[in-house]
Amino acid sequence: MFNKRTKIKMLLSSGKEGEQVTVMGWVRTFRNNQFIALNDGSTNHNLQVVAALGAFDEALLKRITTGASIRASGLLVASLGKGQSIELKAGSIEILGDSDAEKYPLQPKKHSLEFLREIAHLRFRTNTFGSVFRIRHSLAFAVHKFFHEKGFVYLHTPIITSSDAEGAGEMFRVTTLSPDAPPRNEDGSINFKEDFFGKSANLTVSGQLEGELGAMAFSEVYTFGPTFRAENSNTTRHLAEFWMIEPEMAFHDLEDNMLLAEEFIRYLIGFVMDNNREDLDFLAQRLAEEEKSLPQDKRSELGLIEKLEFVRNNEFQRLTYTEAIDILRESNHNKKKKFQYPVEGWGVDLQSEHERYLVEKHFKKPVILTNYPKEIKAFYMRQNDDGKTVAAMDILAPGIGEIVGGSQREERLDRLETRMREMHIPAEELSWYLDTRRFGTVPHAGFGLGFERMVQFVTGMTNIRDVIAFARTPKNCEF
Numbered sequence: 001m002f003n004k005r006t007k008i009k010m011l012l013s014s015g016k017e018g019e020q021v022t023v024m025g026w027v028r029t030f031r032n033n034q035f036i037a038l039n040d041g042s043t044n045h046n047l048q049v050v051a052a053l054g055a056f057d058e059a060l061l062k063r064i065t066t067g068a069s070i071r072a073s074g075l076l077v078a079s080l081g082k083g084q085s086i087e088l089k090a091g092s093i094e095i096l097g098d099s100d101a102e103k104y105p106l107q108p109k110k111h112s113l114e115f116l117r118e119i120a121h122l123r124f125r126t127n128t129f130g131s132v133f134r135i136r137h138s139l140a141f142a143v144h145k146f147f148h149e150k151g152f153v154y155l156h157t158p159i160i161t162s163s164d165a166e167g168a169g170e171m172f173r174v175t176t177l178s179p180d181a182p183p184r185n186e187d188g189s190i191n192f193k194e195d196f197f198g199k200s201a202n203l204t205v206s207g208q209l210e211g212e213l214g215a216m217a218f219s220e221v222y223t224f225g226p227t228f229r230a231e232n233s234n235t236t237r238h239l240a241e242f243w244m245i246e247p248e249m250a251f252h253d254l255e256d257n258m259l260l261a262e263e264f265i266r267y268l269i270g271f272v273m274d275n276n277r278e279d280l281d282f283l284a285q286r287l288a289e290e291e292k293s294l295p296q297d298k299r300s301e302l303g304l305i306e307k308l309e310f311v312r313n314n315e316f317q318r319l320t321y322t323e324a325i326d327i328l329r330e331s332n333h334n335k336k337k338k339f340q341y342p343v344e345g346w347g348v349d350l351q352s353e354h355e356r357y358l359v360e361k362h363f364k365k366p367v368i369l370t371n372y373p374k375e376i377k378a379f380y381m382r383q384n385d386d387g388k389t390v391a392a393m394d395i396l397a398p399g400i401g402e403i404v405g406g407s408q409r410e411e412r413l414d415r416l417e418t419r420m421r422e423m424h425i426p427a428e429e430l431s432w433y434l435d436t437r438r439f440g441t442v443p444h445a446g447f448g449l450g451f452e453r454m455v456q457f458v459t460g461m462t463n464i465r466d467v468i469a470f471a472r473t474p475k476n477c478e479f
């Protein structure tokens with residue numbers, strides 16, 4: 001057996017003087033031909049491994065370079081060095097993998113996030129990405145814990161779908177047809193009957209419609225998987241491949257839906273605050289450093305920890321779309337023509353600058369916006385009695401904008417069919433979906449939380465490319 005070792009996080013928190021231990025990891029730095037800062041990814045804190053002068057071969061010492069992997073065994077002793085109470089007095093050191101110091105791209109100095117994106121295969125070895133990805137893990141775990149404890153069933157909805165009626169965004173096509181000479185119909189269009197699935201297929205943009213089918217049997221389900229949007233939006237909040245959590249609940253109305261979404265977000269934040277404090281503190285400090293270089297008015301009013309504390313402990317602001325439009329229209333910002341898209345009439349979709357004004361300037365807290373005009377929302381949202389709006393809700397978060405999109409679903413078959421006709425959505429293709437309204441329909445609701453946006457919110461990372469391992473964005477699919 002090879003892996004008989006103690007993880008560094010464990011050692012640093014509960015290792016005792018006099019214990020004989022083995023550690024393995026990657027060398028961060030090697031000082032004075034004596035002091036190795038060793039990291040194994042369990043924490044940002046390195047273990048100091050001391051190679052006593054004269055105790056090791058020169059040839060071996062030369063191979064202890066930044067990035068090299070080693071195994072070290074020895075005795076834990078009290079440390080005289082600053083910032084650690086314990087260190088390892090090495091009895092043996094074995095090089096597992098050399099790293100040419102001249103060529104290793106991750107020098108022990110500060111690198112820009114842009115540079116690290118180019119070497120995303122190595123950036124996990126930095127403190128920033130160590131913290132981000134341990135928190136990402138923790139959030140994923142908390143997602144399952146939250147729903148499991150409430151009795152939700154985790155439903156794996158398909159990644160390849162043939163329904164193109166969801167309307168959530170542009171889709172990536174999945175095909176095995178030859179791009180050079182695809183089979184054609186008489187009118188020249190491509191004949192997808194010849195394709196792998198006998199019809200045209202795409203990568204899913206959302207698991208919601210299938211989630212609704214599950215909710216009509218299990219009462220409460222959630223999905224948590226990758227979704228894909230071929231939209232050409234090169235922003236700090238959009239990925240072409242991102243992970244989404246989509247709970248779907250029978251016997252829930254819009255109010256129940258909002259309560260659950262808010263409880264969920266606050267739970268996730270609390271979980272990370274309670275379980276990842278060390279990594280959060282590191283990121284909070286990183287963010288504070290970064291913001292020092294910004295002009296005063298661009299800096300956050302609250303530090304990362306204070307922001308999370310605030311959101312964890314305070315209720316979200318609720319208001320209707322109509323109220324939001326009034327606030328925006330009457331704002332000085334609008335009157336002074338500071339919005340790129342001025343707010344004039346009722347019915348327009350809100351731009352992210354408007355959403356951010358509401359959460360960051362006006363309310364200074366997360367906002368749940370409800371009852372949007374039906375024209376700017378999807379066909380499956382429940383129509384309100386006013387004939388103009390639907391029972392939709394979006395949750396907007398400071399620094400991020402939209403983090404959740406959801407609604408009560410239209411459970412009345414006739415209303416749903418009418419709306420689909422108005423929006424030119426072919427009912428034949430969605431007959432399986434409409435069956436839920438034919439056989440035991442119930443009021444139900446659900447929402448989608450963009451997982452990376454949640455990770456952004458919790459870690460304070462400003463670019464979504466820095467909270468997913470290998471980002472897929474327009475013109476970029478490396479690694």
Ligand code: ATP
Pocket residue numbers: 168169229237238239240242244402403404405406448449450451452453
């Ligand atoms: P936006 O207006 O920000 O593009 P959307 O209205 O397209 O969002 P929905 O279709 O409601 O978003 O998707 C649900 C959630 O998924 C959003 O609230 C957001 O958190 C997340 N999301 C949507 N598109 C993306 C994307 N391209 N990359 C990352 N997350 C996304």
Ligand code: MN
Pocket residue numbers: 169
């Ligand atoms: Mn979008």
